Amino acid sequence: MKKPNGNEIIQLFESWSPKKIACMENDPIGLAIGTLNKTVSKVLVTLDVTHEVCDEAIAKGCELIIAHHPPIFRKLSNLRTDTPEGKLYEKLIKHNIAVYAAHTNLDVAEGGVNDLLANALQLENCEILEQTYSENLVKLAVFVPDGHADAIRVALAKAGAGHIGNYDSCSFSSNGVGRFRVLEGATPYIGEVGEMEATDEVKVEVVFPTSIKNKVLKAMLNAHPYEEPAYDLFTMAVETNQMGLGRVGTLKEAMTLEQFANHVKISLNVPAVRAVGELNTKISKVAVVGGDGNSYIYAAKRSGADVFVTGDIKFHVAQDAQNLGLNIVDPGHHVEKVMISGVANKMTQLCEKQKLEVEFIQSEIHTEPFQFI
Structure with a gap:
């Protein structure tokens, strides 16, 4: 240590x-x-x-x-x-x-404020309330001489490329022939200066989020035997690492708004809560935003939540929520x-x-x- x-x-x-x-x-x-x-x-x-x-x-x-x-x-x-x-x-x-x-980075982070609040309220099957961050996927296609493809795949996987959902080390390979002529001043891995060269090559393709592009390219270049590797980079119209503010989840068992308000009070250890809505309304789906959630009543309504748990709710925002048919439980800002x-x-x-x-x-x-x- x-x-x-x-x-x-x-x-x-x-x-x-x-x-x-x-x-x-x-x-x-x-x-x-x-x-x-x-x-x-x-x-x-x-x-x-x-x-x-x-x-x-x-x-x-x-x-x-x-x-x-x-x-x-x-x-x-x-x-x-x-x-x-x-x-x-x-x-x-x-x-x-x-x-x-x-x-707000701690609000958005997995395991951050909003996940901690959702866990404290014993919500299940949680999802993001409103997405605020994502990255595009990038595809790397690199051409490597036959016999070196495995080393490239391993290096790329260690750098974080090829991670898709619950799988890692994902890649695709196809075989072909690479052709080039070596010029003066080069120190080629294959071929002679001034001669045309044709060699069996493998194209290895992997995807990864934009944020690790430099790390992945560095790993590829370090593992590649060629002095001047040939590779392509494509920005894909596919998002990954979606993250956001707030969480939406379900209760294990439905309860009335009054029962749920007491559940919030006990779970978040506060002396009192404010509630908006009919107290005998049944609550099953819950949206939560730590801190000041005045800007997210419409997101909570769109999510299908029966109740929105957040702090610092203003008078007119409470009226707007009431008109939307969205119940609110406000345990204060300090529950963060x-x-x-x-x-x-x-x-x-x-x-x-x-x-x-x-x-x-x-x-x-x-x-x-x-x-x-």
Whole structure:
């Protein structure tokens, strides 16, 4: 086991919750305060970064905080240490505590906020509520001399090419004859300078998502025996890696809206919920969006959900949902706190697998600003 650099920890984090899947324009995600270029032995995972959370990180000896809500949400015009926010930033910097924020990318990620909420509500057969991210597939066709095709296939598979659904190492091969003439200055694997050459070749074809194109090409070029490999790349009209915001799933057994509201209250550990709809309405299909879901009532209705679970619902949005015939249960924004245990457990597993000696500590500070009387 070795103590990791902060960059190593975040590389692992972004392996499942990358910045590119964030779905809010100019979402202030990533390193917000401090540096990752240091040894990190303890990481505090929190929903929000407050003075109390900062004090907790100091007391527990944490060098890094991973938060869901960015501590600097809007661009700063100044950095004054006589304001509440400025004092917080000063305290973090003075104690050399870095803060990394994962906001809408953590909402979208598999195993992120919305999956954690769906799991807490015991939803089954979950699907994405609204797709926000996908990649086009790319097809690589590479021509390789007979006898080297297997080495190319293995190299491509190790780089992630040929992964389709629940299958990997997928490829297609066809045989043919390659022809070329070697020019001065070349150091050919086959053939002589100035001579025409014809040799048996295999065309190996694989598909992969756009995001790993450079990795796949590098693997192919390193494994190919030719000095100048011949290959084609085609961008396909097929999407892969579809991801999105919110989840839609079904309850194991139907219940009334009133029963379901109590189920949400208990499952998400909140003191109260707001409900929109007739309390005796039967609920089977549920849509959920962590945080503020005002913009997604129409997506929830299109999904066929009987009820939409989300926070911060506005008065007129509630009326719109009522007119649509969409029931709502609002447990508040703070239910996103499910990410604290979810991220801590996920990162502990990833770091143990990489033999990195680092402790992920779940914040015990309650950052819900509202009290129910």
